[in-house]
Amino acid sequence: MRARSALFDVYGGHLRERGGAATIAALVRLLEPLDFAAPAVRTAVSRTVRQGWLEPVRLAEGPGYAMTPRAERRLDEAAARIYRTRPSTWDGRWHVVVPDVPPVREARDRLTSSLQLLGYGALGPVAWIAPRPSPELADVLAAEEVAATSFHGEHEGDPRELAAKAWDLEALGQDYALFVAEWEPLVxxxxxxxxxxxFAASQRFLHAWRKFLFRDPGLPRELLPAGWPGLAAAEFFDRHTARLAPAARRFVDDSLGTD
Structure with missing residues (x-):
């Protein structure tokens, strides 16, 4: 885990529901159990500010950093997928994104990575699909200066076959099972x-689980293979996250100086 990733997890998992801001001293205390020293935390905060995810604010306790609207959108979208709080809106149609002009290779690689995080899968080099549109799509396209056409469309064929083409569900299912096997004794x-x-265990657990966001679009159940290991893995993640939550919250409250 890198300090910047840990910072994102702390803001998304704890500070978002507490006003979305904290002093640098509080952030140092929060990341200390994850073995990050103060200079690493300050460097991560500075980089995150430069990238437009955090902004300086004045808090009652002193200077601090708050999430920008862009960060709030990203973290809210990630939380909805991590904890599966968004109801299924699948109506048999896919959200399709096609760049007006194919980006050059380097830009295409960056765009592919960003779209995967939003839940889009690639159909060839210049088309992506998702089971639902992402509210962050416009931000991602603008960041890469890519103009694209997007629309909803229904596949003329078995939608499960299209899903299997856009995402390697077999490998993903194997990795879900491996996640449970590796983390069961640890957590x-x-x-x-x-x-x-x-707190440290729950954050490392979350960080490992969050990596699936780059690979799992959150397909509706009717598109998933029978006996999908991701369902058991999600139950395992939810159960241990809830079990550790009270103690983790106490640590966060103490670090922030709240009751």
Whole structure:
């Protein structure tokens, strides 16, 4: 885990519901159990500010940093997929994105990575599909200076076959099963009696789970293979996250100086 990723996880998982801002001293305290020293935290904050995700603010406790509207959109979208809080809106149609002019290779690679994070899968080199439109699509296209046509369309064929073409569901399912096997002994060993330890374990657990956002678009169940391992993995993640949440919240409140 890098300091910048840890910072995103802390803002999205804890600070978003507490006003979305914290002092640098509080951020240093929050990331200390994850083995990040103060200089690494300050560097990560500076980079995140330059990239437009955080902005300086004046708090009652002193100078701090708050999420920008762009960061709020990104973190809210990520949270909806991490915790699967968004109801299914699948109506048999795909959201299709086709650049007006194919981007050059380097820009295409960056665009592909960003679109994957938003839940889009590639159909060839210049077309992407998703089971639902992303509210961040316009931001991603603008960042790469790519003009694109987007629309909803229904596939003339088995939608499960199209999903299997856009995403490697077999490999993804295997990795979900591996995630459970690897994390079961690690997360089960944390009982929540030490708030800092519980917080660190829950953040590392979240970081490992969040990597699936780059690969799993959150397909509706009718498009998933039978016996989909992602469902068991999601239940495993939810159960241990909820178990560690009270202790983790106590640590966050103590770090922020709140009751």
């Amino acid at each position: 089960s060993a944390v009982d929540g009696t030490a708030p800092a330890t519980a």
